[in-house]
Amino acid sequence: MGPTKAIVKGQALCEAVSGKLIRDGFASRQAMEDYVRQHYVAMPVLDNAGKPWQLDGKPIYCLHGVQYETVDDQKVHLARCPDCGGMGIRADELTVDSDCIRCTACGHEFDARLEMMET
Ligand SMILES: [Zn+2]
Incomplete structure (x- = not known):
């Protein structure tokens, strides 16, 4: 739990x-x-401006400092944008070996490997 x-x-x-x-x-x-x-x-996770992250209109939670989950306990692969604190999603969900993340708030692209530790 x-x-x-x-x-x-x-x-x-x-x-x-x-x-x-x-x-x-x-x-x-x-x-x-x-x-x-x-x-x-x-x-809920907030960006640097205090605006909550939303995925499909639902808030996102950060557990254990690295794991992001939706309200329904679905684990989601997200990363925090280093610029604005906004929600970053994998730029290409089909490319598993790519960790290119794009910020949904400001469009900044960054490498998730720098931002999160794989468990
Ligand atoms: Zn951003």
Whole structure:
């Protein structure tokens, strides 16, 4: 079992799948992040501008620092753009030996091998 995947709704954290309230009334983003660190909760990945990553309209979670998953626990091969922090997807999904990743936010192309460690 991984951490509870949460979404942010105003001052509240809710479970991403069920929409159930985890906790309401956070005074600040910092307070929310502190709570997440102390509990087994994952927050959606944000780019450097604070905009959440979205794949097919769903938030993305980063587990264990390297593994990206959708809300449905599907592992996805993504990498963080070194420029804007945006979501990078494999430029050619059919070429397995290529690790060329393209940022969906700014179009920057980079080599995922520099950004993530294969497990
Ligand atoms: Zn980018």
